[in-house]
Amino acid sequence: MSTLRVLGIDPGLTRCGIGVVDVAPDRSAELVHVGVVRSATDAPIERRLATIAAGIRAVLQEHHPDVVAVERVFAQQNRSTVMGTAQASGVALLLAAEHGLAAQTHTPSEVKAAITGYGNADKRQVQTMVARILRLDALPKPADAADALALALCHAWRRGPAPVEKGPLTPAQRAWADAERLARR
Amino acid sequence: MSTLRVLGIDPGLTRCGIGVVDVAPDRSAELVHVGVVRSATDAPIERRLATIAAGIRAVLQEHHPDVVAVERVFAQQNRSTVMGTAQASGVALLLAAEHGLAAQTHTPSEVKAAITGYGNADKRQVQTMVARILRLDALPKPADAADALALALCHAWRRGPAPVEKGPLTPAQRAWADAERLARR
Numbered sequence: 001m002s003t004l005r006v007l008g009i010d011p012g013l014t015r016c017g018i019g020v021v022d023v024a025p026d027r028s029a030e031l032v033h034v035g036v037v038r039s040a041t042d043a044p045i046e047r048r049l050a051t052i053a054a055g056i057r058a059v060l061q062e063h064h065p066d067v068v069a070v071e072r073v074f075a076q077q078n079r080s081t082v083m084g085t086a087q088a089s090g091v092a093l094l095l096a097a098e099h100g101l102a103a104q105t106h107t108p109s110e111v112k113a114a115i116t117g118y119g120n121a122d123k124r125q126v127q128t129m130v131a132r133i134l135r136l137d138a139l140p141k142p143a144d145a146a147d148a149l150a151l152a153l154c155h156a157w158r159r160g161p162a163p164v165e166k167g168p169l170t171p172a173q174r175a176w177a178d179a180e181r182l183a184r185r
Numbered sequence: 186m187s188t189l190r191v192l193g194i195d196p197g198l199t200r201c202g203i204g205v206v207d208v209a210p211d212r213s214a215e216l217v218h219v220g221v222v223r224s225a226t227d228a229p230i231e232r233r234l235a236t237i238a239a240g241i242r243a244v245l246q247e248h249h250p251d252v253v254a255v256e257r258v259f260a261q262q263n264r265s266t267v268m269g270t271a272q273a274s275g276v277a278l279l280l281a282a283e284h285g286l287a288a289q290t291h292t293p294s295e296v297k298a299a300i301t302g303y304g305n306a307d308k309r310q311v312q313t314m315v316a317r318i319l320r321l322d323a324l325p326k327p328a329d330a331a332d333a334l335a336l337a338l339c340h341a342w343r344r345g346p347a348p349v350e351k352g353p354l355t356p357a358q359r360a361w362a363d364a365e366r367l368a369r370r
Binding site: 046047050053074075082086088089090091094096098101102103105 | 229232235238253258267271272276281286288290
């Protein structure tokens with residue numbers, strides 16, 4: 001395994017979180033990009049999706065990720081926005097395919113368990129752990145941006161078992177090892 | 186009002202119905218294109234969406250519609266496929282915007298009421314009425330293709346009141362007038 005560049009997308013029409021991380025075989029991770037694409041709530045739905053698509057495309061073209069991770073949307077979630085979220089996720093997945101990339105969806109619980117060790121973790125816990133893993137000075141905000149980074153980290157972390165670690169761990173490796181242990185409890 | 190070319194899309198991953206009609210100011214309508222784009226159920230979701238997108242793009246580029254009508258998806262519908270349907274609808278709406286076209290969604294009840302005069306009409310009734318309006322020798326099949334044509338006709342029909350009719354009606358005008366009267370009951 002070599003360093004993997006993952007684009008994580010937390011789909012949404014009003015705010016679509018986008019995060020790119022490089023994850024090394026030793027599981028240390030570097031922040032490459034984080035942001036949120038917004039679209040006006042009073043714009044027609046087709047224009048809103050085009051705005052979201054333009055934002056995702058810009059990141060694909062600037063940062064050339066190896067793979068795309070998108071949050072899985074469920075019909076049971078918040079009824080008033082779930083259809084727009086699903087439509088945005090369809091756009092994100094389409095753009096991955098059109099850039100020749102594989103995409104994978106992860107559920108919110110899978111992401112929370114991978115990052116914090118607890119599938120019901122709250123947004124603050126996810127933000128805190130993402131900041132620690134990526135050695136950020138501040139919590140990534142808004143929560144959609146943190147969720148996108150968490151998705152990207154989760155994707156890289158789930159691709160296979162950690163290599164056998166030798167010698168003292170770096171802080172990033174310790175964060176990964178801790179998260180992994182917690183998630184397996 | 187001049188003749189309007191409408192692309193109707195009944196979104197779906199396994200079968201996405203696509204229909205194009207020309208609707209004249211006197212409400213007579215001509216079939217321009219009808220078809221279904223299919224994607225393999227065992228393909229990854231991002232590839233399936235790319236297949237659907239390619240099919241829609243081909244029709245946009247060949248037939249140059251003036252506007253796009255997409256069936257509105259509700260979370261309450263069939264749970265197992267509703268997310269894929271919503272994702273496909275997001276792709277359809279995005280493609281409309283990226284071709285500079287406005288898009289509008291219509292609910293299944295709105296379409297059925299516009300076409301058959303009855304919001305709870307069954308698929309057979311919709312197919313029969315679509316065939317009559319477009320003077321087709323056979324019922325458009327599969328139902329997804331008929332639904333796409335019905336969506337396109339519904340969209341054109343809803344854009345404004347019928348002009349005052351003078352002289353005897355053509356069969357197509359009669360079909361429209363009947364459908365309109367029924368829908369207003």
